[in-house]
Every structure is written in C-alpha cells, then in structure tokens.
Amino acid sequence: MTSASIAIRPIASKADRKQFVDLPFRLYKDDPNWVPPLKGEALGLITPEKNGWFSHAKAQLFLAERGGKVVGRVAAHIDTLALTMNPAQGFGPGCGQFGLLDAEDGIVANALIAAAEGWLRHQGMNRVLGPISMSVWEEPGLLVDGYDHPPTIMMGHAKPEYRDWIENAGYTRVKELLTYELDITLPFPPLLQRIIASGEKNPRIRIREVDKTKFDEEAAIILAILNDAWSDNWGFVPLTEPEIKDVGVKLKPIVFNDLIRIAEVDGRPVAFMITLPDLNEAIAPLNGNLLPFGWAKLLLWLRKPKVKTMRVPLMGVLKELQSSRMASQLAFMMIEYIKRASVANYGATRGEIGWILEDNQGMRSIADAIGCHVNKRYWIYEKAL
Template sequence: MTDPLLTIRPISSKADRKAFIDLAFRLNADDPNWVPPLKGEALGLITPEKNGWFSHAEAQLYLAERGGKVVGRISAHIDTLALTLPPEQGFGPGVGCWGLLEAEDRALAHTLIATAEEWLRGKGMVRALGPISMSVWEEPGLLVEGFDHPPTVMMGHHKPHYQEWIESAGYHVVKTLFTYELDITKEFPPICGRIIASGEKNPRIRIRKVDKSKFDEEARIILSILNDAWSDNWGYVPLTEPEIADVGVKLKPIVYEDLIRIAEVDGEPVAFMITLPDLNEAIAPLNGSLFPFGWAKILWWLRKPKVRTMRVPLMGVVKRLQSSRLASQLALMMIEYIRRASVKDYGASRGEIGWILEDNQGMRSIADIIECTVNKKYEIYERTL
C-alpha cells in the first residue's frame, strides 16, 4: 500500500547531509551500545570534497520524509576501481553497493533499498552488495551477533531487526566477517611463548616500532606490505593516493609508536601490525559533538590514552611468506610485544582483532592459538538486480 505522506528524494546540499547524519542519532538514541560518531567525521565520509574515496567512486544519498519529518536514509554507490577487479574477489564488472541504511520500519527499509537498487540499475549495475558504508575500508557488513556491547573504533553497530529487513528484501549472505576478543592481561599459552622465544634468538628477525617522526615513510612501508598481503583477499580494493592522505590525517592523532610494529627479515620489511586505542571509549559520552568541552577532553585523552580496549584493525604478511611457519612466528611476536605495551603503558585489559574474513584461515588460526573468542559477527549481502 502506497504511503501518500512518504517521499524519497536524492540529496546534495549541506543541510540535507546534516539531516542524513542526524537521523542516525534519533533512531539509535535508545540503544545503549550505539556509539554516536563525531558528526564532523560522519559528514566527512559522505562529502566528496572531504573523502578521497570519491576520487574513484560516485554515490547518491537519499532521504525519506514522511509528513516533512526525516524517517529514513540510504546511500547507493559505485567504486570504479572495484569494477576492475576479478569477480571471484567479490566485486568486478557490474557490481554496485548500498549502505548507511537507517529506517523507522520494515516497509520503509524495503522502499529505500529498492530506491538504491534503481539508481544502481540506471548506472548499468547488475548486482548489489550491502551494506557497505561507503568503502570496504570503512564499515562493511551488518552486525548480526554481538549486540550486547559497543563496537570499537571504526566498526559498525546496528539494531537486530535490520537482518530480517534486509533478508526479506531478497538478499542472501555472500561473506561473513568476524571480530575476536581476548583478555590481554593473561599470558598466551606456553606454545606461543616458545615460538616467540625462538624468534627472538633468530638474528635474521627484527620487530621494530614505527617512527612517528617519519610518518609518511613508515606509512608507505606498511601500505606496500598491505597491498601485497591483501591483494588476493575477497573485497580488497587498493587504496589510492587521495585515500592514503585522508587515512593519514585521520589516524595520525591515534598512532602510538609502541602500538604499531613492523617485522623485518634480513633487513626487509615483510609484516606489520596496527593497533589503535579504542577511541570510541573517549567519544561515546560526547554525543557526536566536540563543543563546548569535547575538544579539550579528546586532546587530553590523546596525550596518553588510558583505555580498556585495544583494536587491531590491520595485520599483514607479504604473500610469499603466507602459510609459512615464519609468518605465524612474526605475527605472534608482534602481537605479544604490543600486548605487553598495551597493558603496561595504556592500562588496557581487552583486545579486539578484526574484522577477519570467514575464510581467512591463517588469521583465524592465529586467533585460535592465542585463545581469542568471536565477539561480533557481520554479514555482507548480495542480490542480483
């Protein structure tokens, strides 16, 4: 039945983008585990002039209004780099995406998804993936397990009923992502200690901290390893120069030298691990605003964070070493050194690793050996248009 009071319209103005962001605050206000993003960051994500991803992508945002009140939103978007990738890696020719879905009810969610699909069809797309908000490097997937605790920095959080809404719109799961948690105050199992001790005796191996005074140079080293290590992964899309610049600006304030490690073998960088203090713990009480006192609180926190949780968003080992004993050894050494620093210098007691693809057996094996448990599960859906 058509709702005569409902309108769905494409948006582009600054005021509309603000309404797009504000809706999430209203619809999630009753969820104690939803972390309000900083509104400036959320606006930057959907503003082409502020997000380097738009240098190789296009998007259309939609607002749904009922009787003049904003009641829903969605994005439809196409990554032109993703279109060039092999289909077996998740994207490929004719694949578009939608994301940032928020809706007051099931029927509206279906209408918004249909609107995004129609835009994608008009651009020649034949398959839709969602939710992906906006890039796969941002917040891919829908939370389907782990609603009982807040997400860590750069991870999504959704209400449980969204799963049924999306699946009843004709979508099925194409890929599952996991995050793992562990108590980092506890020593790892003895086998890990033996592997780490063996690595420490190997003169060919060096595990070093990054040098923040050489931020750009260190970032290039990590990116080079990342591009090699992740190039065959499902959903991998290379980061472009504009995106790298944006990531550097966003992450530099929460980069701490002892929490990011590069592993060298015979002097060659071959692996890395990035760990971030959970910024969500600091921003959650701010309700999206740095004013009037949020700036001071965040700046004070950034001087030397004291956090409960550390998140590992990215690890990588060059492809030629993957599936080798050396790769596992390097990973365990980096994890252990960062674990020690996290507890000793930042007061952390909990670690979170991920997201990790369901079929990434190497990383899942490492998570198992250090006795992690799955704490959140995300699904990426697909549908033929």
C-alpha cells in the same frame, strides 16, 4: 501504513547532509551500545571534497520522509576500482553497493533499498553488495551477532531488525566478517611463548616499533606490504593516494609508536601489525559534538590514552611467506609485544582483532591459538539487479 505515505528523495544540499547525519542520533538514542560518531567526521565521509574515496567513486544519498519528518536514509554508490576487480573476489564489473542504511521501520527500509537499487540500475549496474559504508576499508557489513556491547573504532553497529529488512528485500548472505576478542592481561600458552622466544633468538628477525616522526615513510612501508598481502582477499580494493592521505590525517592522532610494529627479516620489512586505542571510549560521551568542551576532553585523552580496549584493524605478511612457520612466528611476536605495551602503557585489558574474513583460515588459526573468541559477526549481502 503503506509505502505510499513515504517520500524518497535524493539529497541536494548541505542541509540535507546534516539531516542525513543527524538521523541515527534519534533512531539510536535509547541504544546503550550505539556510539555516536563525531558529526564532523560523519559529514566528511559523505562529502566528496573531504573524502579521498570519491576520487574513484560516486554516490547518491537518499532521505526518506513521512509527514515532512526524516524517517530513513541510505547511500547507493559505485567504486570504479571495485568494478575492475576479479568477480571471484567479491566485486567486479557491474557491481554497485549500498550502505549507511537506517530506517524507522521495515516499510521505510524497503523503500530506501528500492531507491538505491533503482539508481544503481540507472548507472548500468546489474548486481549490488551491501551494506558497505562507504568503502570496504571503512565499515563493511551488517552486524548480525554481538549487539550486547559497543563496537570499537571503525566498526559498525545496527539494530537486530535490520537483518530481516534486508533479507526480505531479496538479499542473501555472501560473506561473513568476524571480530575476535581476548583478555590481553593473560599470558600466552607455553607453546606460543617458546615460539616467541625462539624468534627473539633468531638474528634474522627484528620486530620494531614505527617512528611517528617518519610517518609518511612508515606508512609507505605498511601500504606496500598491505597491498601485497591482501591482494587475493575477497573484497580487496587497493587504497589510492587521496585515501591514504585522508586516512593519515584521521588516524595520526591515535598512532603511537609502541602500538604499531613492523617485522623485518634480514633487514627487509615483510609484515606489520596496526593497533589503535579504542577511540570510541573517548567519543561516546560527547554525543557527536566537540563543542563547547568536547574538543578539550578529546585532546587531553589523546595525549596519553587510557583505555579498556585495543583494536587490531590490520595485519599483513607478504604473500611469499604466507602459510609458512615464519609468518605465524612473526604474527605471535608482534601480538605479544603490542599486548605488553597495551597493558603496561595504556592500562588496556581487552583486545579486539578484526574484521577477519570467515574463510581466512590463517588469521582464524592465529586468533584461536592466542585464546580469542568471536565477539561480533557482520554479514555482507548480495542481490542481482
């Protein structure tokens, strides 16, 4: 079979968007570790009116058809904020992205990637990173290790053959992202327990829960720390107000006071840790649909989640404290308090931290110290156009 039998076309209608969202349900139907997303959320991601990321970005989505049947999809996109970043941090001038790649076979994948590259070239881009779907804050990277268990909330999944398809299209790995898992029912080593106890005796330190009734105020505190803490990281693009609003709407139902902590030193917020119950455990049986009874099941679960896994998608400490003993102590204290709450209040037994950049030695050292091990690896690729 040749690429000549494949037609690649840009999406142009709501019906096309529906086909774009529906395709993975067919391609992954026999994969026990794929978690079907809620279709409404998946549509919102690619609909400019429903995703604040489009306030500073543009995208072109493509469908591949063979014999009138949809057999692949991809998105090509440009983030105008990413274009202003330092190229040493991953993005920069002339850098576009591709993502949301799914295909029946390598021939289809190659044709889709070529279409995405062509659109990016036409937009003046000279380099491409991917897969990134759609923002780096959503599902960056291609899963290359850890196919044997489902992803947690806001992490991606892919078939093993996708790696070869992307690399055969001329892409080389530019960054590895890691997730770590640990048994949160086990106590920390004695040394860490002493460090935590010392912090508890320090009158300068306060580790507090967030107050969901002051959601906007707490979110502003966390965002200020995040933008400072992560500003030098590879791939960093600051979150904008429209994005923050959208993220708040999506995540507020799974925000619980005892799972998000803010560390204060001398009354000043200097660090935070966000933990989310793994929503994927609740939505996996729904097969993407809230109707007819899925919404009721999900609402019931949200009242008081009982989960196996808790995910830590974000931690941060102000740059002025990074690499200090205080930073590590605050991190261990927040992890310990959230670990206790996760086990006692939600029945969780497993934690997942990440993603973490491969060269983020500070976070990797913390993960190693608390007994974590790497459970999934994601690669971001690069190619000159």
